[in-house]
Amino acid sequence: MTQASQWDIGDDDHPHEECGVVGVWGSADAAALTALGLHALQHRGQEAAGIVSLAGQGGSQGQFHAHKGRGLVGDNFGDAAVIARLPGHAAVGHNRYATTGETALRNVQPLYADFEFGGFAVAHNGNLTNAHVLKRALVRRGCLFQSTTDSEVFIHLIAISLYSTVIDRLIDALKQVQGAYSLVALHNGALIGARDPLGVRPLVLGKLAAGGHVLASETCGLDIVGAEFVRDVEPGEIVMIDDAGVRSIRPFARPANPRFCIFEYIYFARPDSIVEGTPVYDTRKRIGAELARESGVEADVIVPVPDSGVPAAMGYATEAGIPFELGIIRNHYVGRTFIEPTDQIRNLGVKLKHSANRSMIEGKRVVLVDDSIVRGTTSRKIVEMVRQAGATEVHMRISSPPTTHSCFYGIDTPERAKLLAAQHDVAEMARIIGADSLAFISLDGLYRALGKPGRDAAAPSYCDACFTGDYAIPLTDAQDNSERPLPLLQVANR
Template sequence: MDDLRLDRWADDDHPHEECGVVGVWGSADAAALTALGLHALQHRGQEAAGIVSLAAGGQFHAHKGRGLVGDNFGDAQVIAGLPGRAALGHNRYATTGETALRNVQPLYADFEFGGFAVAHNGNLTNAHVLKRALVRRGCLFQSTTDSEVFIHLIAISLYTTVTDRLIDALKQVQGAYSLVALHNGALIGARDPMGVRPLVLGRLAQGGFVLASETCALDIIGAEFVRDVEPGEIVLIDDAGLRSVRPFGKTSSRFCIFEYIYFARPDSTVEGTPVYDTRKRIGAELARESAVGADVVVPVPDSGVPAAMGYAAEAGLPFELGIIRNHYVGRTFIEPTDQIRNLGVKLKHSANRATLEGKRVILVDDSIVRGTTSRKIVEMVRQAGATEVHMRISSPPTTHSCFYGIDTPERGKLLAAKHDIEEMARIIGADSLAFISLDGLYRALGRAGRDPASPGYCDACFTGDYAIPLTDQQDNSERPPSLLQAANQ
C-alpha cells in the first residue's frame, strides 16, 4: 500500500497547495540553497520534490523523490551529488497527473543546444489541445503532467536561440504559470501575462541571483529581495548579470487573491504587501461586517490565526488558542478506514477545553470548501463545552472550481455552490456562519471595492469570472485517461 499523507484526507476543507519553485544562479552552494528554499516553500507542495543542478562543462545532475524536502535532501551526500553553481528545484502538489516519479519536476530534456530543465507552478488550460496536436506530430510524452508541454513546444520550435524558443512556446500556451528553467547558458524565470501565479527575484549576498515562488524562500538563504517578476516578463540570468524581455502585449494583472487569504506563508511579502498584515486587515473587515455577541475569538490553526487576531482586535474580544494543532502528524501508514477517517481531525487538531468551556466562541477560518472538516471542528468545540459556536470565514464563499493551479473539487462538491449560508450553517452545526464580502476582501487589500471592469485579482473561485480561456474545458474531443485527471475535471 502506498503511504498516505494523513493531512490530505484529514483536512479537505481548504483548497490545497499549488507548487513551489526555486532557482539559484552563481553560487558554489546552489543545490544546498535550492534545497533550503524548497524547505521554506514546503507549504506549497508535499507530495514530491526535485532538484536539477548544472555543473562545469554543461553537465546536469538530478535528484527527485516522493515525499518532503527533508526526506529527499536531508542527506549531505545527496547534495554533494548535485554539484555546480546553478540549480533549480520544485515542490510538487499534483493538480494534473498522478504522483509518480516520472511526474516529479524539474523535467529535463537534451536538445540540440544542450540540456534544458524546467519547473512549473500553475496549470495550462489548453494542455490537452496542445498535447493532442503534439502527439499527432510525433512527440512522445514521458509524463502525464501538463508541464511537459513546454518541453515539446521548445523542441519543435524553429527559432534559433533558447530564449526565442521559450518565447515561442509561451505564446502558444494558455493558463496560469510561474516557470523557472535552466540551460547551459542561463537561469530563466517567467510569469504568465496576467501574473496569476507568483514569482520573485532575489540577490545573494555573495553574488548571484535567486528566483522563488515567495519571499520566505529568499529569507531562509539570506538573499535580498529585489522585486517581483512582472506579469508577462521573462528574466534571464547568466554570468553577465540580469536582463529582461517582455514578449507579451500589455494585459491587466489578475494575481491570485487566494495567495493573500491562504496559500502564501504569513511571513512572505506578496506583490509588495506583507501577507501577515493583510490577513489581519481581512479579519478586522470581517468583524466589522459580521459582528456577533461572543466571549472569545478562536482561530482554526494555523491558517486562521492572523485573521482571528484582526477580528478579535476589531471586535474588542479576547483572542485565545482554543484549538491546538499537532504539527507532527506527518506521514502515516494507517489504513484510512471510516473509523480512522473520523478520527483524522482529532489527530491534527485538539480542543483546549480550558479556553472554550462555558464560552460563546467565534471560530475564524480562511475558507470552507466541502464543509466536512468545518463540521468536525464545530462539533469538537461544542464537545469541549462551548455554549455557542459562531463560524466566521476570511474569504467569500467558494462557489467555483479553480483551473489555474489550485486543487479544488469539482463544482458539484463545493458546499457554497449548492447551499445558501443559512443552510451551510446548519450543515456544519454552527449557531451562525458569515463570510467576508467580496467588496470587504478588496477593501482589506487597499481598494474601494471590487471593480468588475478591472478587478486586479483572479477571484474566479468566488465569482466564476475566469479571465484566462478554459480551452480544455470547452473541448469535447475524447481525452486520454491521464488527462482526465486534470484539476476539476
C-alpha cells in the first residue's frame, strides 16, 4: 500500500500533542511498567514508541537495552518476548507524535549515546526554540547528528561539556537550550527528570508501593502502574532518582510566573489526569459551564463533539439546564489513515470517524460543543452532518479562545496563515463552518474556570500564546535569518 493510497482522516481541527515520557527506577519490572505508562499516555503520541532499559547497577557496569518501533505502544511492546529483552531495574520510554511523515526509526526516542561516563538515554517532550542555532554551532564543531529531532541537541551538548559529572553536564546543556521540555534520562547511576524553567510541559513524580519511583507526563501514567502520585516536578527543577531516593536540584531560579500550557487543561491531558491538584475532567466541566454563562443560546439539546468535547459539553448542559445527549457517535476503531478505494468514498469524509445519532438530533436546535477550531475543516463537516441528520439549528460553542497563533513549544499547529481564527473574525468563521452561531470562551472566562480572577496581562499564570501571541520563551530559530537552516533539521520534535 503506497502513501498515496491512504486517506488521512486525522482530526484537522485539533492541535496535536507531540510526545509522552515515562521513567522508572527501582523495579524488576521496569520495562513492563514503562510500557504500561506509555500505553496510558498513548493520546500524546501514536506514531512511534521506544524504551531503553538498564540492567546492572553502579559505576559503568550497567548494560543498556533498547527497543523502538513505529506504531502504537501495544504494537511494539504487547509481546512479552520484547519486554523480556529489556531487562533491568530502570527504564525510560517515549511516545512520539510526528507530522511530517518522516517517522524514521532514527528519530524514535529515547535517544541513546555512549559517553566516557557510560551510557545515557534521553526522552523529550516539547520543542527547543533555538535548536537550529545550536545545531549549526555544534555541526561546525564537528558534531555528527544521527537524527532530525531537536532532542539530539541534548546529546551533543552533554558530549562536549567540559564538566565532569553527568548531572553537571546535563545542567550545562539545559542552560544553553531555549524552549519547552519535560525530559526523562537514564544513566548508570540514576534516573533523571527535568522540566523547563517556566514549566510549560508537564512531568509528575510517583512512588511504587513495592519501592521505586516513576516519572510520567501525566498522572494517568502513574495510575496504570499503581504508583502513588507524589508531586509535580517543578518548573526548572531536576530530580535525580536512585536507590537512595529522590534528590532535587535547582539549576534555575524558581519562576515568579510559571507558564504551564493552558491547552493541557482544554484538550491534551487525559480527563482522568490530575493537574495542579484538580482532575482535568472537573476543570473541563467548569470551562463548559463558563462557556454557557458567556454565550448561552436557546436550544433543545447539547451535543459534544467526541471525545474531547464531552466534559465541557456536560458542564455547559448543566449550567444551561438543557439536556445533554450523545448526538454524535465516534468510531474508535479508525486509525489515522484508511485505505481509499475511490473518490466517491473519499467524499464521505468525516463520517468514517463520526456519525450523527439521528434520533437525538432530528427536529432539534442543537448546540455542538468542541474544544478548539484550528483550520475549521472538521467543524464544517460535522455541522453539515448534524444538519443532514435533521437539526433545525446548529450552534457551535468552543471551550478554548480562538487559536490565532502557532505553537512553538511542542504542540503541532499549522502555520498562522492556515489558522482559521488568524484570518477571520468569529462571524466569518461561523459562516465558513456553516453554523447558525459560533462562540468561543473568552480568555478571562477560561482563566476564571481555572480558578483565577481573569487573565493578568502583566503576569499571566499560563502559557496561552496560541490565543494571545504572548510567547514567554524566545523564538530564536523562528527569528533567525542569518543562514538557511541546516537541511536535516526540522523545527519541531518530530
